[in-house]
Amino acid sequence: MLMVEPMPHELAAGHQGRIRWVNGCLDDRDLLRLITHELVARGFDPIGKSRLAQLALMSEMDISEYARKHSMLGVVPVATMDGGTAIYGPGGTNRDSKRPGMSCSINSVAFCCHECIKDDFQKVGYSWYRRFHHVLGAQWCVAHDCKLLMVDARRPFDSPPQRWLQLNKLVPIKTVVDVLPQAGFLRRYIHISFALLERGSPFILDAIRGALARQAFEIGLRPTLYGRRPTLLSDHLSAQTEDAWLRAHIANWETKKPFEYFSKIDGVLVQGKKPWGSHGYVMAMAALYDTAEDAMQYVSLADSIFKVVSRSRSTEYWQNEVERRWVSCQEFADSIAKKLNVNGMRVAEALLYLGLPNMHSPEPSGTWAAVIRFLYGEKIATACIVEKVERGEVRALLRICCGNVLRTISTLRKEFVRRFDRAQTGTRRLVYFDP
Numbered sequence: 001m002l003m004v005e006p007m008p009h010e011l012a013a014g015h016q017g018r019i020r021w022v023n024g025c026l027d028d029r030d031l032l033r034l035i036t037h038e039l040v041a042r043g044f045d046p047i048g049k050s051r052l053a054q055l056a057l058m059s060e061m062d063i064s065e066y067a068r069k070h071s072m073l074g075v076v077p078v079a080t081m082d083g084g085t086a087i088y089g090p091g092g093t094n095r096d097s098k099r100p101g102m103s104c105s106i107n108s109v110a111f112c113c114h115e116c117i118k119d120d121f122q123k124v125g126y127s128w129y130r131r132f133h134h135v136l137g138a139q140w141c142v143a144h145d146c147k148l149l150m151v152d153a154r155r156p157f158d159s160p161p162q163r164w165l166q167l168n169k170l171v172p173i174k175t176v177v178d179v180l181p182q183a184g185f186l187r188r189y190i191h192i193s194f195a196l197l198e199r200g201s202p203f204i205l206d207a208i209r210g211a212l213a214r215q216a217f218e219i220g221l222r223p224t225l226y227g228r229r230p231t232l233l234s235d236h237l238s239a240q241t242e243d244a245w246l247r248a249h250i251a252n253w254e255t256k257k258p259f260e261y262f263s264k265i266d267g268v269l270v271q272g273k274k275p276w277g278s279h280g281y282v283m284a285m286a287a288l289y290d291t292a293e294d295a296m297q298y299v300s301l302a303d304s305i306f307k308v309v310s311r312s313r314s315t316e317y318w319q320n321e322v323e324r325r326w327v328s329c330q331e332f333a334d335s336i337a338k339k340l341n342v343n344g345m346r347v348a349e350a351l352l353y354l355g356l357p358n359m360h361s362p363e364p365s366g367t368w369a370a371v372i373r374f375l376y377g378e379k380i381a382t383a384c385i386v387e388k389v390e391r392g393e394v395r396a397l398l399r400i401c402c403g404n405v406l407r408t409i410s411t412l413r414k415e416f417v418r419r420f421d422r423a424q425t426g427t428r429r430l431v432y433f434d435p
């Protein structure tokens with residue numbers, strides 16, 4: 001068998017097609033025989049392995065590394081429940097085989113770029129299919145800022161792109177946006193997709209959801225099913241790019257009404273909702289952050305913290321111990337770290353993950369004092385009168401306040417003491433939790 005190394009960013013389906021082409025296989029059974037024979041000759045058992053795993057073995061690569069460099073698994077799935085890469089494993093297959101480039105099956109669609117073909121041909125004498133040309137909704141070659149071409153053939157990967165060019169079988173794809181804008185949502189969407197392809201492992205579902213929901217709130221959106229803020233992620237998204245592009249890539253987008261919850265997009269932020277298609281997460285990342293780099297950085301950071309916290313000790317440990325120390329350590333992370341005998345950075349990460357604010361300032365605002373009273377069992381109206389704050393401010397704080405903070409305050413409310421009384425001291429009352 002003639003060895004065929006995968007080219008940089010070559011799509012697995014295209015790599016398989018070149019193996020077939022270079023070795024002159026007559027049909028799919030011939031290709032299967034060739035792969036099986038080669039793997040057995042190298043001492044592997046090809047039975048039960050996905051085609052992706054077989055191609056990785058043929059390329060003398062680890063399956064995860066092959067998947068990271070030559071599959072679309074970085075964008076499907078973007079997130080899994082545990083952030084695991086089991087789908088990359090030996091038996092792993094790509095379940096979403098209908099999407100471009102997602103399957104090694106022959107009956108798929110293939111895209112290429114005229115300029116890339118010319119460049120490849122000049123450099124190495126042949127061209128190959130790039131996975132960057134197969135991201136859903138990315139209808140342009142970013143390297144050459146031109147529209148992609150589609151192979152007009154039933155089995156496009158059977159032949160390399162230059163052959164289809166010679167046969168005049170490359171047709172411009174129908175796009176709703178002819179030129180990729182230099183900046184803005186679409187370019188962010190594409191750059192985030194590329195970064196995800198390179199990343200190599202999915203995000204933990206709760207981590208990406210939490211990061212996106214926090215960012216949505218930060219920029220004034222409503223990240224929940226119900227609430228007073230009118231603007232949802234789906235409204236924000238609709239303002240960022242052509243409606244035709246959204247209709248083309250989001251099922252039933254034409255039914256979206258202004259300020260009405262649209263589950264396929266807004267559900268990305270809502271806990272308890274099942275994850276929708278992966279590109280909903282990519283669209284949310286592109287819509288919520290100013291740059292693709294920011295999106296990747298903040299979501300990756302949230303994911304790392306989630307993993308560090310959950311792996312170093314049990315979640316219960318951090319929730320119980322750190323929360324308890326949090327209320328007693330007004331010197332913040334370093335004091336907590338000393339008491340727990342762990343690294344200060346680890347505590348800072350845990351606090352960030354748990355959503356607990358800095359307790360360095362011992363004097364809470366009147367609004368905070370009212371929230372604490374409310375959690376202590378008083379009615380909001382009474383708490384507001386006592387603390388001389390507006391009800392709306394308290395409600396707003398309750399809405400934005402992380403559930404962990406509220407739960408911690410509630411859990412420890414018996415330890416809540418009044419050190420001073422406003423009536424007696426004439427100053428704002430100091431409230432804190434007594435260690």
Ligand SMILES: [Zn+2]
Nearest residue numbers: 113116141144
């Ligand atoms: Zn190109």
